[in-house]
Amino acid sequence: MALSFSNFLFLHLLFIAVAHCAIKTYNFDVSWVSANPDELLERSVIGINGQWPIPTINVTKGDQVVVHVKNSLGNESTSLHFHGLYQNGTTHMDGPAQVTQCAIIPGGTFTYNFTVDQPGTYWYHSHVRGQYPDGLRGAFVVHDPEDPHKDLYDEEIVLTLSDWYHEHMPDLLASFINIANPSGAEPVPQSALVNETQNLTVRIEPGKRYKFRIINMGAFAAQYVWFEDHTMQIVEVDGIYTKPTDAEMIYVTVAQRWSVIVTAKNNSDANFAFVGSMDQDLFDTVPDGLNPNVTGWLVYDDAKEKPAPKEVESFEPFDDFDLAPYDQESLYEHVDYQIQLDMKMDNLDDGANYAFFNDQTYVAPKVPTLYTALSTGPNATNPLIYGSHTNQFVLAHNQVVELILNNDDPGKHPFHLHGHAFQLVHRSPDDAGFYDATTAPALPATPMRRDTVLVRPNGNLVLRFRSDNPGVWLFHCHIEWHVASGLIATIIEAPLEMQKQLAGKIPEDHVEACSAAGVPMEGNAAGNTVDVLDLKGEVSFAGPLPEGFTARGVVALVFSCVAAFVGMAVVAWYGMAPVKAKSG
Amino acid sequence: MVNVFAVPVFFICFRECLECSIIVSVLLAFLKQTLGPEHDEAIRKKFVRQIWLGTALGLLFCLIIAAGIIGTFYTAGRNAFESAEYIYEGVFALVAAVIISVMGAALLRISKLQDKWRRKIAVSLERKDRVAFGKGKVKLWCEKYAMFMLPLVTVLREGIEMVLFIAGVGLGLPASSFPLAVVCGLGAGVLVGYLIYAGGNKTSLQIFLVASTCFLYLVAAGLFSKGVWDLEMNAWRKLAGEGAVEAGAGPGSYDIRKSVWHVNCCSPGSGGDGGWGIFNSLFGWQNSATYGSVISYNLYWLVVIVGFLVTGFRERNGRYPLQKAQSAAEADAESDRSGGALGAKGGETAARTAVREVGE
The missing domain is CATH 2.60.40.420 (Cupredoxins -  blue copper proteins)
Incomplete structure (x- = not known):
């Protein structure tokens, strides 16, 4: 795995860039490509510039980021959201369609332009209805020349976790929000992935300290994460530096990021597995044959075997509530x-x-x-x-x-x-x-x-x-x-x-x-510009379920009762008739 | 309560037992008539013993067969039905509704049953009188012991019919709901049979029959509606799968597109709301009514109303409504062939004579 080397290079580049805040420009041509990350099914996925997994964006705190997006999907609109960035002063660059912008229709282009003034681990993904799990999700790392923990690690490695579906999101969504799914059972992914693949190997040098930036880019499944025989030292969550805190297992929900420092052993006697295990509590029904786990290895020595991960007795993840921010920002009192x-x-x-x-x-x-x-x-x-x-x-x-x-x-x-x-x-x-x-x-x-x-x-x-x-x-x-x-x-x-x-x-x-x-840009939610307090013409939507007896129910019930009484009257008329005939 | 008393089972038992007791009563009445005090007391006693022996043996065989069928059904067959429970329950409910309707109509003309059996017995006894040569020994024996064979065969036939009906209708019911319903049904059948035999107040008997038939039709209407509901539910469960099961009585347990009303309680199916289960088996109550269940309920009553009006009209006027008066005789003949509406066989004359006989 070339990861560690490129990261090492990057760290050097990083220090060169510190002196002046750079403009980082990206040209992203978003289009369908083909991929088979779990080696079970080749399918079309949303890639960038003909590639999938999509590139990791690496910038330095203070950089200006310019992303030129071209939508070449042909059949779907798109947008990009830079997850976790505050976008202070640039809320219009945040990305959710119909919230801060209109979706970029097929053939359209759009430029995101903002300055990143916060360090940490982030990610970027489509923010158009249910789209990113089809592939449009990538890491966004903001390096920090003034990282308070920089003496605690030697190298850093990005690990993205994700869940993978064999079907496309529009089809899955159509059957998810459907009368045939009244309980709202979410589609269960077919596989778990790490760095959008499986059986990842990470080259480790004995004695070195590695900062893993763990990002869950999945659609649904949180993952339990642990490194066998290695303790994690949590130093950052979602871009906020924490007081270094040890953990054996963490629980990474979708969209969360955790930076953990793992110190390598001093010898190369064995290789060690690390595991991301999807939380099956989330799944309505666990399909037969689902492998909820994705495994990777800390490889100290290529010649040695990569052991299968050991079973864990129970999931006892670290509770992030117990973390403390490194800056010790105190509780906001006096709620307004x-x-x-x-x-x-x-x-x-x-x-x-x-x-x-x-x-x-x-x-x-x-x-x-x-x-x-x-x-x-x-x-x-x-x-x-x-x-x-x-x-x-x-x-x-x-x-x-x-x-x-x-x-x-x-x-x-x-x-x-x-x-x-x-x-x-x-x-x-x-x-x-x-x-x-x-x-x-x-x-x-x-x-x-x-x-x-x-x-x-x-x-x-x-x-x-x-x-x-x-x-x-x-x-x-x-x-x-x-x-x-x-x-x-x-x-x-x-x-x-x-x-x-x-x-x-x-x-x-x-x-x-x-x-x-064809989306209006002025006026209230209904597009009314004259009287903005008038919501006439706004989107209409399915109403609540009727409660108990509506007019139609009452009519039906009354009708049924009348029918029963008339029916019984006729039965009585018929049944009693001969007796009358006799007496008369 | 629904777990201890299955209403349809009660009525099936009632009806089948009533038919048996009518035969027994007709036979006993026949003996009383033909072998009056002027005849040998010993011969009469012998025949009476034959009748009761035949009845008892018939009952015994019935019980054995019933135990066999129901036992097999509950041990082996039940699981096979479980997966398609709603289809089976629905189909059987529909069948049961039709059966109850037909037997209800017959119940209103109970005297005709008496008439039918009187004729049958007369025929078989006539044959006995003119013993022919060259007949097989078995046949001879049968004819000699007609007083034994008639009740035996009848009880056996009605009994097996009953068991099959119960096995069908009671498919979706818990086994615990059977015994009390069976005992009550049999008891009521014997009681009405005895009342018919003993004579007594015919008008109150008629009122009793009318009242119980009305009740019977309420049950049948409910069953018919439930049958349609079950079939719709089967389709919904197929569409919505596990989600529909999980939903209990709440949103998602029913198909909103077909819903007429739905209350998140008072479900006849679930354990807690016992009272609604009775309401369901008596009147076809559903906490989640569908267009199918409501329309079928009303349609059922419409058919019953029209059926009885037409039959009643015909009994009074000797012709169908809209039919020319002079062709009444032909219509009569035709109806004898086709069986007449709602199983009320025979013309008005027969019915009237029969009732008069009951009244005498």
Whole structure:
């Protein structure tokens, strides 16, 4: 494996680049290519510049990144989201279609241009309905010349975890959100992958210390990760440096990143397996023959055998709640604004299963929310204009916001907030029900921060962040199935400041993308520009299931009763008739 | 309650037992008539003994066969049905609804049964009187012991019929729901048979028959509707798979496209809501009604109403509605051939005579 060598080279280049912040330009031609990563099925996947896996973006803190995207897919629109980047001042570069931009239609082009002012491990992926699991997902690493942990490791290696489906997402989504799947059972992946392949070998030199940047780029499955006979030292989660903390096994939900330092043994006597094991609790039914594991090896000596991984007795992963941020940022006290989101899964009157925040499933508005905020002047602070299906919250600038998430569902969900890393100030165990501040334990003094966090089955969690980043940011479950079934809230943060920041700065290709896609760019969620408080004409969607007896049910029941009584009357008339005939 | 009393089973037992007891009662009445006090007491006693012996033996054979069939069914056959449970339950519910409807109509003309058997017995006894030469020994023996053979064969035939019906109708029911229903059905059949034999207040007997038939039709309407519902449910389970099973009585347990009403409770199927199970077997209640189940329920009643109106009209006027009055005789003859509506065989004259006989 050439990984270590190229990384080594890169570290040198990195120090050269530190002096002046560079402009890193990428030309990405997004198109279908063919691949067979699990050696079970050759299928078409979404690649970049004719290649898949797609390239890792390596930049240095402070760099300006310019990505020219051309959509050559032919049959699908696309967009790119740079997961975990705050995009402070560039919310229009965040990437979710119908939120901060219009999707790039086939043949279209679009340029992402932003400055990265945060170190750490990130990734980039399509943010068009359920698309990235078809391949459009890659690592995005921001190197830090001032890494506080730089003395703790000698080299770094990126490990991406993912789950792999043999069918294409549009087909899977069509059968997932379908009357024939009333329980909303998510499609189960066919394989687990590491660096989009299996049986990966990583060359290790005895005595050296390696920083593994572990990224779960999967659609659905969280993975337990461990290195046999090696302890991990956690130093970063989702771009936030942590106090170095030892762990034997970590639980990496989709969209999470963990940097761990693994110190190599001092001899080359054996090679060691490392394993990513998909959390099968997530799967409704585990298909026969599914191999939930993907294995790689720390290879000290090519000549020695690569041992099969040993069975583990139980999964006991490290709890990231116990981490402390390296900067020791203290708890945000004095909450100014509170958001409560109660999530559940339920069926609508089209028979399909959807996901809900506060009884509302997310449906994208006609006008991308950012453009609504930018085109409605002072009305932008009125949540009403963002529509009836967007679960919107409008935040004032520079406030401490508390977000309470109550999981009224027996599943595990990894929640991600765009534009921020947040403090995780409380997380309940399983089945704790809704959050109750009066009975909750004391909040930690220096809470762990990250941008993607697991909420436990029927549990709750509480996040806090400062609304210091004007923009339109989604808060959503990062299980791609649940994104499609509507588990999304929209946070419109400091819209008036955003208007000032972005006045006249929306690039022309935004306008072109929208006009090419036929999407309006002005007005409220319904596209009304005159009276923005009038939502007439906004997207309509399946309604709730009828409750019990509707008019139709009552009519049917009354009709049936009448039929029964008339019927019995006729039976009596017939049955009694001969007796009457006799007497008469 | 649904676990201890299977309504359709009760009615099947009731009906089959009633037919048996009518035969026995007709035979006993016949003996009373023909072998009156002027005849030898010993001969009469001998015949009475033959009748009861035949009945008892018939019953015994029935029980053995029933135990065999039901035993086999519950040990071996049940699993085979399980996977396609809804299809079988649905089809059997439909069949049971038709059977109950037909036997209900016959019940209203119970006296005709009496008439039928009286004629049959008369014929067989007539033959006995004119003993012919050259007949086989077996036949001779049979004719000699007609008073024994008739009840034996009848009980056997009705009994096996009953067992087959029960095995069919009761497919989806727990075994524990059978004994009480069977005992009650048999008891009620014997009781009504005795009432017919003993005479008594014919009007109240008629009222009893009408009331029980009304009840019977309620059950049949429910069964018919449930049959259609089961078939639809089978299609839904096939489409939605595990998800539909998981959903219990909640969203996803039914096909919203076909739903007329749905309440997330009061399901007749699940264990907890016992009362709704009775409601289901009596009136075909569903917590999740479909267009199919509602329409079939109403359609059933429509057919019953029209059927009885037509039959009743014909019994009164000797012709079908919309038919010319003069062709009544032809229509009568035709109906004898075709069997008449709803199994109410025979013309109005027969029915009236029969009822009058009951009344006498």
